[in-house]
């Protein structure tokens with residue numbers, strides 16, 4: 001299957017722009033609140049209204065360690081057709097003895113035909129995030145039969161996915177997941193010049209925010225031209241020149 005493009009958006013107007021550009025998955029996020037910053041329920045709702053089922057929508061729910069206290073996700077989950085939901089595993093520690101970083105969603109959302117499904121998140125910079133290491137996360141995702149694993153960077157400081165996870169090492173890490181039929185999304189301050197390497201890794205999804213924003217600043221607004229360029233490049237059969 002060809003690669004698909006996820007774009008993180010902060011508002012209804014950005015969501016409209018992304019849908020029109022042909023993005024495959026709209027991801028709702030407050031980028032000022034870190035890698036997987038949760039938007040307010042009001043923002044999430046306004047994005048669902050404008051997207052109106054034209055494109056699937058995923059939601060970033062913050063770091064799991066903070067989540068139960070901060071947001072009543074059950075309320076949101078029950079009222080909106082969220083395709084995917086993802087919590088970050090920072091602060092949970094490195095050890096395999098720890099509690100799973102990705103909770104089972106409440107039973108009412110667990111029916112196979114009833115999204116949202118939970119995405120397992122591996123932080124490439126897991127050590128500074130005090131998160132489970134990718135090897136542990138890989139086995140966890142296979143054991144728990146996750147459908148999608150996202151690899152992202154926790155620290156949005158200009159470093160990129162490949163600063164933390166060398167492409168060859170990443171390819172080896174991805175293989176058992178791909179063998180298990182788990183889809184992989186790659187993120188982490190990805191840049192245009194990384195596209196050939198990203199394509200060679202054959203992820204199911206490429207996930208971006210900064211790369212499609214003005215001045216490549218993830219907290220700035222979406223840049224329509226960058227957005228179109230990334231949609232075309234990710235969907236193209238050949239790598240961009």
Ligand SMILES: O=C[C@H](O)COP(=O)(O)O
Nearest residue numbers: 008189207208209210218
């Ligand atoms: O889910 C994807 C992230 O929003 C990627 O953000 P980024 O490209 O700014 O690292």
